[in-house]
Amino acid sequence: MTDSDKAVFLSYASEDAGVAQRICEALRAAGIVVWFDQSELRGGDAWDQEIRRQIAKCALFAPLISAATQARPEGYFRLEWKLAVDRSDLMAAEKAFLVPIVVDATTEPEALVPARFREVQWTRIGASDSPAELVGRMAALLSRPVSRHMDGAARRVEPTRPRRWAFAALALAAAAAIVSAIAIRGGWIAHPSLPSGTTADAASSAPTATPAAVSEHSVAVLPFVDLSEAHDQEYFSDGLSEELIDLLVKVQGLRVPARTSSFYFKGKQTTIAQIASELRVANVVEGSVRKAGNRLRITAQLVRADTGYHIWSETYDRRLDDIFQVQDEIAKAVVGALKVSLLQSGPPPALGTRSSEAYSLYLQARALVAHRVPEAVESAAQNLRRVLEIDPGYAPAWALLAKTRIMLLQSNAIPFRRARDEALDAANRAIAADPNLGAAHMALVRYHMFFDWDWNAAQSEVAIARRLDPDDADTLRYAGSVAWTLGRADEALTSFRSAVDHDPLDGGNYLLQGQLELMLGRLADARVALQRSVELHPNLGGHASLGDVLRMSGRPAEALKEYALDPEEDLRLAGKALALQALGRNQEADAALAALEAGYKDVDGYAIACIYAGRGDIDRAFAWLEPAYDQHDQSLTVLKLDPSMGALVGDPRYKALLRRMKLPE
Numbered sequence: 001m002t003d004s005d006k007a008v009f010l011s012y013a014s015e016d017a018g019v020a021q022r023i024c025e026a027l028r029a030a031g032i033v034v035w036f037d038q039s040e041l042r043g044g045d046a047w048d049q050e051i052r053r054q055i056a057k058c059a060l061f062a063p064l065i066s067a068a069t070q071a072r073p074e075g076y077f078r079l080e081w082k083l084a085v086d087r088s089d090l091m092a093a094e095k096a097f098l099v100p101i102v103v104d105a106t107t108e109p110e111a112l113v114p115a116r117f118r119e120v121q122w123t124r125i126g127a128s129d130s131p132a133e134l135v136g137r138m139a140a141l142l143s144r145p146v147s148r149h150m151d152g153a154a155r156r157v158e159p160t161r162p163r164r165w166a167f168a169a170l171a172l173a174a175a176a177a178i179v180s181a182i183a184i185r186g187g188w189i190a191h192p193s194l195p196s197g198t199t200a201d202a203a204s205s206a207p208t209a210t211p212a213a214v215s216e217h218s219v220a221v222l223p224f225v226d227l228s229e230a231h232d233q234e235y236f237s238d239g240l241s242e243e244l245i246d247l248l249v250k251v252q253g254l255r256v257p258a259r260t261s262s263f264y265f266k267g268k269q270t271t272i273a274q275i276a277s278e279l280r281v282a283n284v285v286e287g288s289v290r291k292a293g294n295r296l297r298i299t300a301q302l303v304r305a306d307t308g309y310h311i312w313s314e315t316y317d318r319r320l321d322d323i324f325q326v327q328d329e330i331a332k333a334v335v336g337a338l339k340v341s342l343l344q345s346g347p348p349p350a351l352g353t354r355s356s357e358a359y360s361l362y363l364q365a366r367a368l369v370a371h372r373v374p375e376a377v378e379s380a381a382q383n384l385r386r387v388l389e390i391d392p393g394y395a396p397a398w399a400l401l402a403k404t405r406i407m408l409l410q411s412n413a414i415p416f417r418r419a420r421d422e423a424l425d426a427a428n429r430a431i432a433a434d435p436n437l438g439a440a441h442m443a444l445v446r447y448h449m450f451f452d453w454d455w456n457a458a459q460s461e462v463a464i465a466r467r468l469d470p471d472d473a474d475t476l477r478y479a480g481s482v483a484w485t486l487g488r489a490d491e492a493l494t495s496f497r498s499a500v501d502h503d504p505l506d507g508g509n510y511l512l513q514g515q516l517e518l519m520l521g522r523l524a525d526a527r528v529a530l531q532r533s534v535e536l537h538p539n540l541g542g543h544a545s546l547g548d549v550l551r552m553s554g555r556p557a558e559a560l561k562e563y564a565l566d567p568e569e570d571l572r573l574a575g576k577a578l579a580l581q582a583l584g585r586n587q588e589a590d591a592a593l594a595a596l597e598a599g600y601k602d603v604d605g606y607a608i609a610c611i612y613a614g615r616g617d618i619d620r621a622f623a624w625l626e627p628a629y630d631q632h633d634q635s636l637t638v639l640k641l642d643p644s645m646g647a648l649v650g651d652p653r654y655k656a657l658l659r660r661m662k663l664p665e
Helices: 014-029 047-057 075-089 115-119 132-142 149-153 166-170 235-247 261-263 274-279 322-339 356-371 376-392 395-411 416-433 438-452 455-466 473-485 489-502 507-519 523-536 540-552 557-564 569-582 586-600 605-614 618-632 636-642 644-649 652-660
Strands: 007-009 034-036 058-063 219-221 282-293 295-304 310-319
Touching: 007 014, 014 058, 014 132, 047 075, 058 075, 058 132, 058 652, 075 115, 132 557, 219 235, 219 261, 219 274, 235 261, 235 282, 235 322, 235 356, 261 274, 274 282, 274 310, 282 322, 295 322, 310 322, 322 356, 356 395, 376 395, 395 416, 395 438, 416 438, 438 455, 438 473, 438 636, 455 473, 473 489, 473 507, 473 636, 489 507, 507 523, 507 540, 507 636, 523 540, 540 557, 540 569, 557 569, 569 586, 569 605, 586 605, 605 618, 605 636, 605 644, 618 636, 618 644, 618 652, 636 652, 644 652
Parallel strands: 007 034, 007 058, 219 282
Antiparallel strands: 282 295, 295 310
């Protein structure tokens, strides 16, 4: 565990900087690590990312509560509070994490704070008081051992990192954000053949593209705001937004960015015009949900982005049982207001259950899955089983349950055979319940890709899913991945670029596109896509892939620095071994490779094999491919397009491996 993992994060309004400084100095004097923002660079992309990273890693989160926070119903510190509360939701009840500190006469009943703050003990310190008592309490809390549960939850603020390859992002792509740590590992020691005219200089100059015109028939659905009294219905307001996206994306002639991109701005102080520009839409749907018992008040409005003009707005006061009708009414109103001429009768009716209890549990499960950590995914699965006890014919719940099996397999939380059997059963039940549900067929696509490597079956199912949901970004990613595995590079690249268009703020889409461009030797295009991935989500593996671009461009010293930026140790080690080898520092390269073998032999067999293949050690390369095959390492599925394996292609063992993987020779 690093010092950052043991740190206390001080969150405060700028007016309280003085008392925050005093608390920081007292804690540090006692040997306690403190992450204390002494800069006013609030709101910038890099600063925002660093704050999020620190909140995700810190041991204790200490919000300072005062008259200043009372006077500011909006402020960056409130985003920090929300991020900390979201993280605390994944912790065991007895785990100490939130440590509110009142720095003046503000009382608990009047304090404008998240409800979760009121569930823990507060500490008071006056403007001139000594913080000795606070220091003692912090020291005592930090002396408690950190559970494995929380250590994992703290690190995994990005999607769960499965078996070190590109399909990690695909498996978690409910839009997510995806997506997972996925870097092209091992290869590129010997330069693959570059397309005619490609040079290292060309690789370092970014191509420019003319932005596509924004269609009038385009709309983004932003996450609805939870206005419930206890502010404990965010899963419901988010779920409503996702359901509207799912309805509108099926409307022919209407461009709707996927969930990951639309939710990218959640909690950020961004204007409608800025959001629309990033998402390349002309219109935005926003709204709020107030839920009390079985009563709902939903407000929705359609806003023209360039003028801020409200094209349509409506308030719905209904019972929870009417939520499905309200969703349809909002979707139809949006379609009608935008005058989408290609649709004959409005959006299709919402599919699934008519039980409000089952629906609420399903939305909770979706919210838990979005956290990506194994504990949250298992909790989601438990919710889904309760849903299916209430309504065994709820196809979306079966499809999502199948997805949780793969996510837990990738995080090594359940064994392969159990995950395989449960995933297949859930996928078949989803299709039986609703054969026209694209997500049900996607559940079978995942099964064939991750369990039985039946690429023909995966190809057939993804074709059905694309026919049912032609603009679904998740489906496009999987269509690209199947084509990639089968060696159809152009088809795969077209699908990945289409996924970028439909989900333009999902870093995983750019990562997939960039990695495939890299394999094809299109270094300039790869660099642009990978840089965008890092800008959006720096923890997905983009730094390692950018290191590959630099190394292939003949700049191994710069590549070494880029590899060092990747948050995953095995990616850093693999990149280090490659860059040092290219620099002729062979002993250091051997040491990095030895460390990779010692620490990650059970998950990075393919990466290690690639390094040996690049060194010309063919026998050792094949020796490491065997455990990769036995472990069903998803990295193997890029074998046909991976130039780092070029030294193996003429060996009979290479074709034998392709046959075992059911891939065309």
